[in-house]
Amino acid sequence: MNNAQLVIDEVKKAVKGKDDCIIKAFAAFLAGGHILLEDVPGVGKTTLAVAFSRAMALVNHRVQFTPDVLPADILGFSMYQKQTGEFVYREGAVMCNLFLADEINRTSPKTQSALLEVMEEGNVTVDGISRKVPEPFIVMATQNPKGSAGTQLLPESQLDRFMICMSMGYPSHDAEVDIAKGKSVKADEYTIKPVMNAQGLVEMQGEVEQVFIHDSIYSYIVDLVDATRTSPYIELGVSPRGTIACVRMAKAYAYLSGRSYVIPSDVVSVFADVTKHRIVLNTKARVSHVSELSVIDEILKAVKQPTTYVKKAVIVISFLIGIITAAIVFYMSMIYGNAALALLGCFMCVFMVLTFIALLVKAHRAVAAINIPIAIATQGESIRVSLSCRLKEAGFDGVKYRVTVKNNLSGEKSTKWLSGGSDFLYSVNLCGNYEFELVRIKLYDFSRLFYVTKRVKKYANVEVMPQIDEIPVRITDRVRNFFGDSDIYDDLRPGYDPSELFDVREFQNGDRLQSVHWKLSARTDELMVKENSLPKACAVAIVADLRGIKKGRQADAFMKLLVSLSFSLMDQKCSHYVAWYDTAINDIVRARVDDEEGFYIFLNSFLKIKPDTKNDALFLYEEKYRAEKLVCLLSVDGRLQIKRGEEIVGRADEKNEIVI
Incomplete structure (x- = not known):
């Protein structure tokens, strides 16, 4: 353990203000696992790896992964020797104790996959011959965040081989001040002294294996x-x-x-x-x-933690016990004279004044907050709401929270006082946008006899999605084969729009000469034909007509019907629009649903609206998009009916097939 602390202290010379990252990275070393550091450039990922290799005197090789790096550069290769007439294996970069794969997600998938065997089995196979890598062997890879220019995602099979994935983050204010003053990482990493060798690390890994787990x-x-x-x-x-x-x-x-x-x-x-x-x-x-x-x-x-039987000495000092004891003493004093009653009254007054002042100080210092870690749920689930108070985090437990919960869709509202913990579960039976408001807190003294209240006004929101029922829908050929203008193109079928290229293929009988790709044909010595793309226009639109909806269960049933209809169309591969009137901008808003991602984008947007029960959304939609040609315009109204024009084609309480 002493050697472990020495290693950590040496690494801290190079990496400022990242003690938690250093400890966890060293824990991965001791566990014999590989480490992936994912963060923006320039926060010390590479420096951390180099510092560990110097502190433990490990043989380390570093490869800057670029698109032109080959698997042979990593694993090694066989070279023919003319003098002996034999092929001789030339070691690759992985033949070391610590292999630093810098910016691993900038190279090709072929090169990335070269590490799969060595990371899992500790072997390198070249030309059918397997060779063991030195022990200990650890891969420490760095990568830039997803979406950065020139990056490629690592496959799940390779990510799973990394024991931990960490983000270092920016340094703290004090640490960055030290760096700015000249205590730079580059200058300090060369002052690191080796305090352990590879054999010492192997021995320490053996000690870790002996740690007991119940x-x-x-x-x-x-x-x-x-x-x-x-x-x-x-x-x-x-x-x-x-x-x-x-x-x-x-x-x-x-x-x-x-x-x-x-x-x-x-x-x-x-x-x-x-x-x-x-x-x-x-x-x-x-x-x-x-x-x-x-x-x-x-x-x-x-997930409930197992109970750990650790005895703790707890000393409880209660003001209430002190008051009772003082009252008994002064009551006994009353036998000898009335002065005791006066003293007792003075004592009680002084106590109450001091308690009130202490509570006012606590109320002034108290900082309360409400947070919902996962701000999305499904109808029927429970939402975990986290409540915190700065005094409570410092060990003060005399806090109660007044929380108001409102469903903006159904209008239902409830209020309750919560205590005894910082988290509570709230069951949601209706869908919609729930607004949790932390209205005020009560701060008690240690006797729990007196308290003061403080207004807080903190908010947190969560979107609760409805349960989805499958609605029988039959899509006609007219809808399937609908053609129209669109910025989105079909991934499976070619079309007529020359502005977007769908595919290039060999010439077939019946192809027009205007579609021949002459430049590519000249290079391949074969006639190649360009296929245009097919615009994926929407033939169906659904309008949410919220007029006549009563708050409560009817609003919940309306949402369930609308969402189930859109999901059923999406499940039938029928692209469509869903439109509604948004009171925030006083205009019709619509969302396009092509796939599951588009469906949840629509649902996430629709759940945040406040129901508008006055405007005729169907009329406003027809006015705004009167130049648009649709095969079918559906509406879902407050009577829980699905209508096409004036024709009722479905109801919430019926499971009849809807033909579109």
């Missing part, structure tokens, strides 16, 4: 991993390899904390770094801007 902790880790596979926001959960990585990281983190056993807080500390790169969010979560970390935080709060 069966309840194993069960807790499996419960957390299983929650990622059943979460309504995750499309791809954590693999069994991720479970093993979490166990090994928890052991290493406990070891660095000076313990020979793992406690639940060790698992909580490393779980996000182990799993955030292994999960894939579904479309609903991505469209609603839900992050991986917020989903993981929700899982950590939802």
Whole structure:
């Protein structure tokens, strides 16, 4: 453990203000895992890797991954020697203890996949011959955030081989001041002294393996991993390899904390770094801007931690006990004279005044907040709402919160006082936009006899999606084969629009000469034909007519009917518009639904509106888009009817097939 602290202290000389990142990275070293650092350029990712290699005297090789890097540069290759007439293996960059793959997501997928075998098995296979890499072997890769220029996403199979994925972030104010004064990272990294060698790291890894984990902790880790596979926001959960990585990281983190056993807080500390790169969010979560970390935080709060039997000495001092004791003393004094009653009254008055002053000070210092980690849910689920108060975080537990919950669609409103914890679950039975308002807080003294209130006025919103019922829909050939102008083109069928190229293929009988690609034909010595794209125009529009809707269950049923109709059309591959009147801009707004992503974009926008029950949305839509040609214009009205013009083609309480 002493050697471990020496390594950490040496690395801190080069990397300023990132103690947590240093500890977790070293824990991954001790767990024998690989590390992925994802962050913007210039925050010290490469410096961290170089600092560790110097502090532990590891043989390190660095490769700057660019598009022209080949797998042979990484794994090595066989070279023919004329003198001996044999092929001799030339080692690649991975033949080291610490391999730094700088900007790994800038190279080709072929080169990225060259690391799969060596990261998992510790072998390099060239020309059918496998060779072991030196021990210990650790890959420390850096990559720029997704969407940066010139980057390519790493495949899930390779991401899963990294034990942890971390983001370093910008340095703190004090750390950046030190850097600005001249204590730069580049100058300090060369002052790092080796305090351990490769063999010492291997021995320390063996000590980490001996760290004890109780069966309840194993069960807790499996419960957390299983929650990622059943979460309504995750499309791809954590693999069994991720479970093993979490166990090994928890052991290493406990070891660095000076313990020979793992406690639940060790698992909580490393779980996000182990799993955030292994999960894939579904479309609903991505469209609603839900992050991986917020989903993981929700899982950590939802899964119950095992009980740790750690005895704590608790000293409770209550003002109430003091008052009762003083009252008894003064009551006994009354036997000898009335002065005791006067003294007792004075004491009570002084106590109440001092308590009131203390509460006013606390109220002035108290900073309360309300937050919803995952601001999206489905009807029937429970929403986790986090309440916090600065005094409570400092150990003061005498706080109650008054929270008002309002559904902007149905108009339902409820108010309650909450205490006994910073998080609570709120069950949502109706869909719509829920507004949570932290109205005020009560601050109690330690006797719980006196309190003061403070107005807060903090807000948090969450969109609750309705349950979707399948509506039988039959799409006619007229809708399927509808042609019109559009900025979106069909991915499967060619068309007539020359402004967008669909494909280039060989010439066939019946092709027009005007479609021949002459330049490409000259290079290939074959006639090649250009195929134009087909505009993917919408033949169907749905208008939400909110007139006549009563708040409550009827508004919920209207939303369910509208959303179910749009989802059924989307499921039938029928592109369509959904339109409504937006009171915020006093105009008709419409969203195009082509696929699941478009559906959730529409739903996310529609849930935020305030119902307009006065304007005729269908008439306003026809006026605004009167030059547009549609095959079918549908409307959903306040009577829970689906209408085409004046014809009723469906109802909420019926399951008849709708022909479009």
